Amino acid sequence: MIEGAVDFDWQGYSLAERDWRWQRVRDNAAKAGIDCMLVPLCVDGRNLHLSLEQARGTRSDSRFLTQLENAAVILPTDRRPPIIISDQERGNDWVPEFRPIDGSWGKSMAQALIDAGMERGRIGVSGNRRGFYTHGRAFHGVVNHSSYVDMLKRLPNATFENATEVIGHARYVKSEEQIACLRRGAAVAAAGIEKMIELAKPGMDEGILYTEVMRRMVSLGSEYYPMAFYSGLHGDARLPRFEDPTEGRVLKSGYRLANEVDAVFGGLIAQEQQPILLGPIPDTWKPAIDAQRDLYYAALERLTPGSAFGDFMDFVNSFGEKRGVKSLLLMHGRGYGDDGPLFTPQNRGDRNRDVQIENGAVFIVKPIVKSADESFDTSWGGCVLVTDKGGEPLVRRTPGMVSIT
C-alpha cells in the first residue's frame, strides 16, 4: 500500500544536491573548454508541443539547475556562483534571489554575461540543438528566437557554441536524491495502473476511466502529467492515442488498452506501462507476450555499466529471432523531460550506439515484441535503474498483458 501525499515526508532537494548538479555541469564545461554555460530563455511547452515528453523537456535544464519553472542561467566554469534570471513570483531554497527581467530576456541575459566577464568568452549554450542525453526529440532545440538573437547582437565578441551535452550528461546520471524521487514516481504510476485495472470493463466511459487514473496519481502527490491512453479492437487500424479525457467513447468487450502512465515527483518523470485486454488472451498472442517478458528480464541483465549501447541494441533487436518472433528496442532516459538516449521504432537509436551505459542512469525500458506475421505486438515496461548488477526495476511489477474478463 503506497502512503498518501500527506504522509510522505519529502522536504525537497537538498542544497548538497544543488551543488552536486552545478559542479557536474562545471566539470563537463571545463572538459569542453567552455568559460561558462548558458541556459537561455527556452520556448514554453504549451507552444512547443511536439510530444508530451518534448513539451515537458523545453525548460528542463532550468528546472534541473534551479528548480524554477522558468529561468535563464549563466554558470561560470570557474566556480563563481551562477547568475539566474527569472520571471517567477518568488525564489526557492536553491535560488532565494534572482534577477528579474529588465525589459527583455535578451537584454537581461546579455547583461548577466557581461557582468560575469564573458564579453569575449567562449559560451556554451544548452538546448540549441538536440542532444544525446537530453532534448533528443527537439531536432531544432528549444531556445527562444527573439531573445537569443537580441542577446547575440549585444555580445558581438563572444563565441556561442552548442553545449547541450554538457548539461545533458550531468542530467544522465542520477543522484540518490533523484533516484528516491523516481522510485516514488514509479510507485505512483503503478498505483495509477492498478486503478485502471480496477475500473476498466466493457461499458465504462473512457473519459471517466481516464479521470479516475489521473485523480489517483495526483492525490498521491504526482504533478499532473497527461496519461497517454489508447483503446480499440485488435486488428483495426492502429489504436488511437488520447492525452485528454475523451468524450463519447465507451469501452467494449474485446478492446485492447495501451497506456503510458507517468507520474512526476521532485520534477522527475517516471513511467510505467501495462497492456490490458478486455477479454481472454488468445493463444496465438501468448508466444509474443512470453517472449516480451523474457526479453525484458534478459535486457535488464545486460543493462550494466561500462558498455556501449550498440551491443545492448543488437541483443534486444535480435532476441526475437530465436523465438520465432520479432523484437525492437523501445527505451529512453527518465528525468526532467525529453531525456535520452532515445530508442524508438521510428528513431532506431543508431546515433546512440557509442553512448555508454552508466551506473545511476534511469530508463523506461519497454521493448516491443511482434508475432512473426506482425499481426500482434506487445510492449510492457517500467522504470529501471542501472546498477553494477544490471538493471533494477524501481517498482516491482510483473510483465505481461492483463486480461479483464
Add this chain to the structure above:
Amino acid sequence: MPWKTPPGAGATVHIWSGYSLAERDRRWRAVRENAAKSGFDCILVPLGNGVDGRYLTQLRCSAMVLPTDGRAPIIIADRRSSNEWSPEPWQTGREWAEPMGEALLDLGMERSRIGVAGLKRGRVTHCHSIDGVVNHTALAQVMSRLPNATFEDATDVVGFVRYVKSEEEIAFVRRSAEVAAAGVDALIEYAHPGVDAAMLYADVTARLLELRSEYYPLTLTLDPIGAPRPRRYANPPLGKRLANNAMIVSEVSAILGAQLTQVTQPVVLGRLPAEWQPVIELQIEIYQEGLARMRPGTAFGGLIDFVHGFGTQRNMKALMQLHGCGYGDDGPLVGANFDGDQLRELCIEKGNAFVWKPTAMTADERIKFCWGGPVLVTDKGGEGLFTRTHGMASISPSG
C-alpha cells in the same frame, strides 16, 4: 513538393477539433485581411507558436504559411495528423525547418515580406511572452533559406482575430465557464479542515476532467487568512492538511472548445473576520460597475483609471485584473505586473471575452480580495458567464 508522413512515424494524438469549416474560413479570411492592411505577403506561424497554430488549424502541433492573396495555405502537421480543416497537410516527424522553408518557397515568397506570428509579445495574444514564442534554430534555418525575404513580427495580425470571438467560440466560452465554476463548486464541497491538500487538488482537477475540460493547472493557496504573501501551489501540495482559518485563493481554469476560462472565488475555512467585509463590498461594487462600463468602444485606459481611482474614495485601494479568454495567453493583460499603459488606447469590442477579477484591498494592502470569472462584452456591457454568490465562501469547521 508536399512532405509525406515519415516512415515509422509515431502515434497520432487525437485532440478536439469541433469547429466548423465556416469558422475556419472566417479565421483565415480575417487573418488575411489584417495581413493585407499591414502589407504582408503572407503570414508564417512557425514552430514554437503552437497556440496560433492550433487556432488556425485545429491540429495539436502545426506550422502554417497563409498567403495574403487568398491562395490556400500550406499547413505542416505533426506525423500522421490531419482533420476536417486540413485534410491533406504536409506531414513531418521531428524535422520542421526544412518543410517550413520549402512551403515559403513553394508559395513564391523568396523576396517577400513575411509576417511571423509569435515573434514578439502581442497586444492581445502571447501577452506573457515578452520575447515571443518562436523556436530559434528552426526559424534561423528558414531565414537562411530565404535570404532575400524579410521577416517581421506579425503577432497582432493573428492576435486581433483571436481577440473577437465568433458565435461558435462564444458557445464554448460559455461551456468552459460553466465547467470552471463547477470546479469551484467541487473545491467548496471538498475543502474542510483536516483534508489532505493533495486529495483536494486531485478532486477539483478530476471534476474538471469529468466534465471534459482539457487539463490546465489549478492554482491555490492554503495559508491562514491574512497571511502576507501566501504560497501559491500549481501542483498537489505534499505533506499538508487544510487547517482551520485557512484561506484558499484559487484559480480554477477549464478548457472546452480550446477556450480557456477561469473562475476565482476565495474560500475561508472558518468565520470571516469582520474587517474583511468593507473590502469585499468595495470589490463587489468595482466588479459590477466595471461590467457596466465594459461597452464596445470604451478604451481600456478609462476602465483602468476607474478601477484604480475607485478605492481611494473609501480610503482603500483597487487593482485592475483582467485578461482574455481564448486559446491561451490571451490579452489584453492588466494586473499586478502588467500596468496596461500600452493598452490605454485599445478599445473594448463586442464579442470580447475576458476573465474579469478586480482586486480590492485595504490601504496598507494587508487584506486583499479578488473574485471573478469570464465575462462577454455585449452592446449592454459585460455579461457574466458564470453563476456564483459574489463574496468569500465561508466553510464552518463542522462542514
